[in-house]
Amino acid sequence: MTTPDPARRQVHLVAHFPGVNSATVWSDPASGSQIDFASFRHFARTAERGLFDYVFLAEGLRLREHGGRIHDLDVAGRPATLAILAAMASVTRNIGVVGTLTSTFNEPTELARQLATIDHLSGGRVGWNVVTSPDAFHGANFRRGGFLPYAERYTRAEEFVALAKALWDSWEAGAILADREAGRFVDPERVHRVRHRGPQFDVAATSTVPRSPQGYPVIVQAGDSPAGRDFAAANAEIIFSRHTGYADGQQFYRDVKGRLPAAGRDEDSLLILPGASFALGDTDAEARERAREISLAQTSPQTAVAWVEAIWGRALPGLDPDGRLPDAEPGEGEQRQGQVSTRVEDRIARAAELRARAEAERLTVRELVAAETAHHTFVGSPATIAAEIDRYVQGRASDGFVLVPHLTPGGLDEFVDRVVPLLQERGVFRTEYAVDPVTGANPTLRRTLGLPEPQRPDSARYRPEGGPGDASAAESVPEDAAVPEEVPA
Amino acid sequence: MADIIRAGDSGSPITVGVALEGGGWHPAAWREDGAGPETLFTAAYWQGLIDIADEAGLDYATLEDALSTRSAGFGAPDDDPGLRPEIVEGRLDALLTASWLAPRTTRIGLIPTVTTTHTEPFHVATALQTLDHVSEGRAGWQLRISGDAASARAFGRRPAPEIDLADVLAGEPDAGLDALLGDAADVAETARRLWDSWEEDAIIRDVATGRFLDRDRVHHIRFASERFSVIGPSIVPRSPQGQLPVTLLSHSPRVHALAAETADVVFITPENPSPRAGASRGKPVAEIVAEVRAAERAADRAGRGLAPLRIVADLVVALDAPGEAATDRLDRLDDLAGTPFASDARVAAGSPERVADLIGDWLGAGIDGVRLRPLALPHDLTAIAERLLPVLRDRGLAAPGGADPRPLREVFGLASAPNRYAVARAAGDASEEAAA
Numbered sequence: 001m002t003t004p005d006p007a008r009r010q011v012h013l014v015a016h017f018p019g020v021n022s023a024t025v026w027s028d029p030a031s032g033s034q035i036d037f038a039s040f041r042h043f044a045r046t047a048e049r050g051l052f053d054y055v056f057l058a059e060g061l062r063l064r065e066h067g068g069r070i071h072d073l074d075v076a077g078r079p080a081t082l083a084i085l086a087a088m089a090s091v092t093r094n095i096g097v098v099g100t101l102t103s104t105f106n107e108p109t110e111l112a113r114q115l116a117t118i119d120h121l122s123g124g125r126v127g128w129n130v131v132t133s134p135d136a137f138h139g140a141n142f143r144r145g146g147f148l149p150y151a152e153r154y155t156r157a158e159e160f161v162a163l164a165k166a167l168w169d170s171w172e173a174g175a176i177l178a179d180r181e182a183g184r185f186v187d188p189e190r191v192h193r194v195r196h197r198g199p200q201f202d203v204a205a206t207s208t209v210p211r212s213p214q215g216y217p218v219i220v221q222a223g224d225s226p227a228g229r230d231f232a233a234a235n236a237e238i239i240f241s242r243h244t245g246y247a248d249g250q251q252f253y254r255d256v257k258g259r260l261p262a263a264g265r266d267e268d269s270l271l272i273l274p275g276a277s278f279a280l281g282d283t284d285a286e287a288r289e290r291a292r293e294i295s296l297a298q299t300s301p302q303t304a305v306a307w308v309e310a311i312w313g314r315a316l317p318g319l320d321p322d323g324r325l326p327d328a329e330p331g332e333g334e335q336r337q338g339q340v341s342t343r344v345e346d347r348i349a350r351a352a353e354l355r356a357r358a359e360a361e362r363l364t365v366r367e368l369v370a371a372e373t374a375h376h377t378f379v380g381s382p383a384t385i386a387a388e389i390d391r392y393v394q395g396r397a398s399d400g401f402v403l404v405p406h407l408t409p410g411g412l413d414e415f416v417d418r419v420v421p422l423l424q425e426r427g428v429f430r431t432e433y434a435v436d437p438v439t440g441a442n443p444t445l446r447r448t449l450g451l452p453e454p455q456r457p458d459s460a461r462y463r464p465e466g467g468p469g470d471a472s473a474a475e476s477v478p479e480d481a482a483v484p485e486e487v488p489a
Numbered sequence: 490m491a492d493i494i495r496a497g498d499s500g501s502p503i504t505v506g507v508a509l510e511g512g513g514w515h516p517a518a519w520r521e522d523g524a525g526p527e528t529l530f531t532a533a534y535w536q537g538l539i540d541i542a543d544e545a546g547l548d549y550a551t552l553e554d555a556l557s558t559r560s561a562g563f564g565a566p567d568d569d570p571g572l573r574p575e576i577v578e579g580r581l582d583a584l585l586t587a588s589w590l591a592p593r594t595t596r597i598g599l600i601p602t603v604t605t606t607h608t609e610p611f612h613v614a615t616a617l618q619t620l621d622h623v624s625e626g627r628a629g630w631q632l633r634i635s636g637d638a639a640s641a642r643a644f645g646r647r648p649a650p651e652i653d654l655a656d657v658l659a660g661e662p663d664a665g666l667d668a669l670l671g672d673a674a675d676v677a678e679t680a681r682r683l684w685d686s687w688e689e690d691a692i693i694r695d696v697a698t699g700r701f702l703d704r705d706r707v708h709h710i711r712f713a714s715e716r717f718s719v720i721g722p723s724i725v726p727r728s729p730q731g732q733l734p735v736t737l738l739s740h741s742p743r744v745h746a747l748a749a750e751t752a753d754v755v756f757i758t759p760e761n762p763s764p765r766a767g768a769s770r771g772k773p774v775a776e777i778v779a780e781v782r783a784a785e786r787a788a789d790r791a792g793r794g795l796a797p798l799r800i801v802a803d804l805v806v807a808l809d810a811p812g813e814a815a816t817d818r819l820d821r822l823d824d825l826a827g828t829p830f831a832s833d834a835r836v837a838a839g840s841p842e843r844v845a846d847l848i849g850d851w852l853g854a855g856i857d858g859v860r861l862r863p864l865a866l867p868h869d870l871t872a873i874a875e876r877l878l879p880v881l882r883d884r885g886l887a888a889p890g891g892a893d894p895r896p897l898r899e900v901f902g903l904a905s906a907p908n909r910y911a912v913a914r915a916a917g918d919a920s921e922e923a924a925a
Contacts, residue, residue, distance in 0.1 A: 060724035063707065070704040082588075087589065121531075141719050144609075171579070177574075183825060191578075206569070206572065
């Protein structure tokens, strides 16, 4: 068996459960249920068989709508994030489970205890992708509603994370005595009440969950703006990035890792993992053909029309998917909420850009939409893709990838069977999970990722007044962490 | 396999469940030999307990939960009650513990406690649906309100409830309690609508038209009250049971009314002389059953698609062990705790035969099942599984073991739940609101 080569930078791999957008192909006969637990069991166990770092899930807060009606062309419906994370951790032993959870429509006291619970049950394998939620469209499903102005979402996220960390820290090591003879189960002196008063939260709480194996869940973040990069440099342990190009990836990598020393951190305390889709074939030519087929399956004629309608901001009756873009310009007004595509800042400019591309490349509407939305990061034979992933990591364009298969639940099987062994042969990917050298326990997620443990507070360090619960101690924020719904391409 | 069907008025099968809490229901239970106080927050501890219950063929396990420490009792006005060193403090989230246990069990129903007062109804409803998917139809919900100031302060979202505990314990009207119960009813209604918001055949995967969904079979629920609104639909497709059995614990006619309005199963606490039984204190089974049935008559259950309430009596159980009578053990634990144990449910300490006698009497007085609260874990759970359950089965007071897995609804004798939106559509009413 090959072993990791210490002279070469090691690859990290994450398995993104296929999402509820057009990138996930449901028309393929191999496409299975997106909701039966058997699919999640298969996916998580396949990723664990492939020795991946963690399984990753996006979040659902409302079904997508198009033109005021529920969008019916893509996979829709999925489990609630926390409950399915717990269940996936239950059917695996080593792999991490990381979920996307909004700071906008949760409460710190509750979410902190939920994440700590999964960390306890899984022996320290949970992570949290911190996002803020965009709009009143999603707020319509929550008591809180959509009242938060855009800028305050970040204030809330900042306070949220600071308060959650204070709660996770509030039970010291040794707080649980379990002393039968003395009749003392807990030492109240070592459990600290958390007080927080800020613009978003006015809370005083005694945490109900003792400190969990990892202390904190691994913090994942997807921000990209300068402020987001600073937040990541100060707080995040993983960046789920959209920078999949090699040169672009290198630039992003240099930029973010360059901010770490100022935050008192070293380069290895933050991993940058871009999202990546892939198409495999026996040969590169065969892979290109499969990539073309997958792109078309991801872009049905109806999907292509709906995508253009979302850009144009209105229904376009009679638009021929095999014809040309509409001659009429998009209207001015607000983009309808819950659209199937990502935010468009200037729709007239975007329409012009699309027209230019269609004309230059002689593309029909459907071909254009496929080219815009169904691009695959890695296309090639297993050897080609393994070499490419290795090149990115050795070249500091990333620390690995969040792989986004296009099929549920089997979309990862071929990658695990054919690409992972080649990465191992290259000496850049683990051949087993690293058990704890002292206890022999299965690894925590932080251990698998090679990240440093958060400091464990003790009485001497703990400051009950003016401590972590103080608004003044609130740390900075995930800047523009949208729910990573679309496949970064 | 046939159920044992009671001759009583609901015609439902007899159920025997257990309520799991910390180290057991006695505050000193964690100090017993064989208890695992160091392991209470590990998966192995809960796995060990649920395995005992699942292998024995107990019908379901409820998992207790609360958003504040155990020092904060219901209605407690102190928002910082602190931690009591002599009891088990700290707990894991019940719904997530159940989600962990679901793939590792085969037959037993899993009923986590989830509070309604400070939580988001959308998250509560969708997490429960997810548990139903993960358990393949074995999930239920023990609905609970958070009536203490400490929980309110921990969320900081709404003021502490103003509850007059003396009034509540006496069963007198209380505006603060009514507000919490009203909110709970809204949350339950929201959950039930969300659970129905996807019709069973909403996913069509129609390649010809490019449609994954039939959007006419996925519904906005448009719930709105003065307290909150939720538009829906659920993010989770219809779960195996559709409607999960909703359960709640009640000590008073006011809470019976909430159960009658929204629940499938109500847990009651008969024949308990302790003041902790509140308005049920000292009442015989038949009297509480009559109260519940009266509350049912005042609620339009049939109109809501609900079967008659399953009435289940709670009982704390301490069973004799070789070498130590249960009453002696109870005395010993009371000495450790420094105070006699009292619970909101009656405590039965004795031989399996004596406890079975009591259960037999209660079943004869109109209840549909019992929920047993083991005094100490795992001791009394093991004793229930190995020694009490066989006696109940011999006497026809519990269904025989060895049943195949089945939906929790079926365990409680609840017919499969019709989907309100599908029913409305079949009746030719296209309007979503009409079904809501």
